[in-house]
Amino acid sequence: MLSGKRIAIIGSGTMGRALAGGLLRSGKVEPGQLAGTARTRQTAEKLSHELGLACTTDNAEAARSADILVLCLKPKDVVKACEGLAARSALVHAPLVVSIAAGVSTGALEAALGSGVPVVRAMPNTPCFIGKGMTVVSKGAHATDAHAATALEIFSTMGRTMELEEKHMDTVTALSASGPAFLYVVLESLADGGVMRGLPRAAAIELAAQAALGAAEMVLQTGRHPAALKDDVTTPAGCTIAGILAMEDGRIRSVLARGIETAARAAGDLGK
C-alpha cells in the first residue's frame, strides 16, 4: 500500500521524526518517498541531518508533491496549518491527510482543509519510539476503508494498530497515549515497595518493569481476561492475595479507572 507513495510529514518534531525513522527502518518506504516540514530552518535541518530526508519550511510545497500528508503538529497549530494549505490550493489533488494532533476532530480538520479531502485521525503513543507502540486510527467523513488501511500500515511500522470509531478517541488518548505515564507511576510505586524491603533501586525497577512486560504479553498472547490470569497466581492464603487485598484497601481499581475517566475528559478539551 505504501509502495511508491510519497509521504510528507508536516511538523518534524518528536513524533514526526519518530514516525519518519519508523517508516525508514521498516523498509516499507525509501528515503526518496519521504519529505518533512518544520516551522524553523533549524528543525528542518535537524531532520535532514538525522535521517537524510528533504525538509522544508514550506508546507504547501511539500503537500503538492505528496500522496499522503501526516500532520505531526501540536493541537494549537494544526487547524491553522490546514487553513494555510487550503488557501494555497495545495490539496487539489486530494491527498490522504492523517493527523496525530490530540483532541482535534476530523470534522475540524475537514472544515479547515476544504471540501472532500480524506482525513484519518490517529493516536500513537511514545513506545512507538522503540517499535512497541500502539496507534488507533479513525476515519473522517470522506475517508474510505482503503484510506484507513493506508494509515494503519504507516503506524504498523512503530507497533500495534487498531481502528475504532472517532467517538472513542478521547478515551483512547487517555488509555493508550497517556497510559504509559500512568504505568510509569505504577512501576515506580512497585519498585518503591521493593526498595522498602531492601532491594537495590536498579534491581527493583528492573524486576517491576519485566513483571509488567511479561504480564502485558500474557494478556496479549493468551487473549485471557486479566482477572483469570490474576486468579491463576493467587494461591489460597498466599502472598499474592495478601498483596492484592492491601492494594484493594487503597481502592487501587477505582483510582486507576477514575484516572482514565478524568484524563479522557481533559483530552476532549485539548483541541478547544
Ligand SMILES: NC(=O)c1ccc[n+]([C@@H]2O[C@H](COP(=O)([O-])OP(=O)(O)OC[C@H]3O[C@@H](n4cnc5c(N)ncnc54)[C@H](OP(=O)(O)O)[C@@H]3O)[C@@H](O)[C@H]2O)c1
Ligand atoms: N508525544 C506524544 O506522546 C504524543 C502521542 C500522541 C500524539 N501526539 C501528538 O503529536 C503532535 C506533535 O507532538 P510532538 O511532541 O511531536 O510536538 P513537537 O516536538 O513540538 O513538534 C511539533 C513540530 O511542529 C513544527 N511546526 C509548528 N508549526 C508548524 C507549521 N505551521 N508548519 C510546519 N511545522 C510546524 C515544529 O517546528 P519547529 O521545531 O521548527 O518549531 C515542531 O518541529 C501533537 O499534536 C500531540 O498531540 C503526541
